[in-house]
Amino acid sequence: FHARAALELAGGDALLRADAMLELAESVDDIEACLRHAVEAQEVLSQAAPGPERDRLLVLAQQAEGSLRLLRGDASGAALLEKAAAREGGSVPEIVSASAAFALAQELLFANRLTESRDVLIRLLQLARDSGDEASEPIILLNLGHLEVRAGRFQASEAYTRDALALSEIGDQALSQVLASAQLAEHEARRGSTDDALDRLGRCAARAAALADPWLSAIVALITGRVLVGTGDHAAAAAALRDAEASARAAGMVDLGWQPYPADLAEALIAAGDTAAARVELHHLEHPAGALDRPHVAAAVPRVRAQVLAAEGYLDAALTEIDTALRLQQDLGAAFEVARTRLVAGRLLRRAKQKRRAHDELSAAAEELDRLGAPGWATQARRELARVGLRPSAPGTLTDTEARVADLAAAGRTNREIALEVFVSPKTVEGILGRVYRKLGVRSRVELARARSTT
Numbered sequence: 486f487h488a489r490a491a492l493e494l495a496g497g498d499a500l501l502r503a504d505a506m507l508e509l510a511e512s513v514d515d516i517e518a519c520l521r522h523a524v525e526a527q528e529v530l531s532q533a534a535p536g537p538e539r540d541r542l543l544v545l546a547q548q549a550e551g552s553l554r555l556l557r558g559d560a561s562g563a564a565l566l567e568k569a570a571a572r573e574g575g576s577v578p579e580i581v582s583a584s585a586a587f588a589l590a591q592e593l594l595f596a597n598r599l600t601e602s603r604d605v606l607i608r609l610l611q612l613a614r615d616s617g618d619e620a621s622e623p624i625i626l627l628n629l630g631h632l633e634v635r636a637g638r639f640q641a642s643e644a645y646t647r648d649a650l651a652l653s654e655i656g657d658q659a660l661s662q663v664l665a666s667a668q669l670a671e672h673e674a675r676r677g678s679t680d681d682a683l684d685r686l687g688r689c690a691a692r693a694a695a696l697a698d699p700w701l702s703a704i705v706a707l708i709t710g711r712v713l714v715g716t717g718d719h720a721a722a723a724a725a726l727r728d729a730e731a732s733a734r735a736a737g738m739v740d741l742g743w744q745p746y747p748a749d750l751a752e753a754l755i756a757a758g759d760t761a762a763a764r765v766e767l768h769h770l771e772h773p774a775g776a777l778d779r780p781h782v783a784a785a786v787p788r789v790r791a792q793v794l795a796a797e798g799y800l801d802a803a804l805t806e807i808d809t810a811l812r813l814q815q816d817l818g819a820a821f822e823v824a825r826t827r828l829v830a831g832r833l834l835r836r837a838k839q840k841r842r843a844h845d846e847l848s849a850a851a852e853e854l855d856r857l858g859a860p861g862w863a864t865q866a867r868r869e870l871a872r873v874g875l876r877p878s879a880p881g882t883l884t885d886t887e888a889r890v891a892d893l894a895a896a897g898r899t900n901r902e903i904a905l906e907v908f909v910s911p912k913t914v915e916g917i918l919g920r921v922y923r924k925l926g927v928r929s930r931v932e933l934a935r936a937r938s939t940t
Contacts, residue, residue: 511549573586609625630645636818699735709729711749714753748782767789780817828862830843
């Protein structure tokens, strides 16, 4: 009402009219109406005389249009955010999290451009701290926490999350408290404290419902579903992820960049025996709304497709898809997702009676999940490993993965180069080489090269 009144009172003043239109864009729930107001504001500003206030309003209008277009799945929004951030320059508003630079950092995160996003977020965090912007600091920290989960840096993510929770409690920021608490619950579950995590998430769900925020409810339900997937309660996981899907739609969240939840839902449905429903979710992943740059969504597709194909009886095709999934996840540097994909690969290879390869994939998955601090997932990998039933190798016999790593090391490849080739982290390569050295009785790469040349 106030924004509409301001628009009527603005008369022919372009700056006042644009300001009122932007206020209207923020005050209505209909995304299409918001977008229309943001576009109209820019049209009005094109008639205004150049000056600082025109520039400020133009940044807000471009930022609003860019964010809304991305929310609808329209890829042109990314370019608009880049324009808005460039025009904003160093003139960040008092509320740093309302800046075009922050909106751009989120888009970079959704596009999996993690290094660029991290650089912007750390700069904005320092700006918020320097200016005493206590409202923005928890939100920026939460985005950094989300980013570091994507990067597989769980300790850094948890540290950011705990800081965000402490600050949001001090400032009595309800939304940030719920987000931080839910994010912390996922860390607890990953470390093995599943009951504590689910208790915390139950409280988060109640608070999100009380706040009547469907976006917040979607995130809490998503994390709950992911935690339940880790427990093996696939029916409950699927129900929680269905709730996440419904809440995301209610919030108008078409963009899967925030989290490709259909992948988690499809995997839960497959494990629960509902392959037909899983194929529907696979279709959502294969044909997302819009044409947004979301490489982590694209990387989730072949892992889900592999499991659907295997459930339908096409095991050879499934093994081809899981190889593609491993390569895409490795290209993204998504260590946790690589380890999860190895776990799936091990299961499929066991079903295909390829015991040695299954053993190698599951061993690598367990080792990587231990290194990442995800003991619950590592336990799943070891359970699968026990089901392979492979007889212990003769003393000094290398597994296929160990032999491959040994040969690459003997050829002079660095640990990082080996890691890229065999889809593990450099730290895991160190561990594999340690086992190789012990099995072969060597102490250096020179001795290793000599030992491999005689085999």
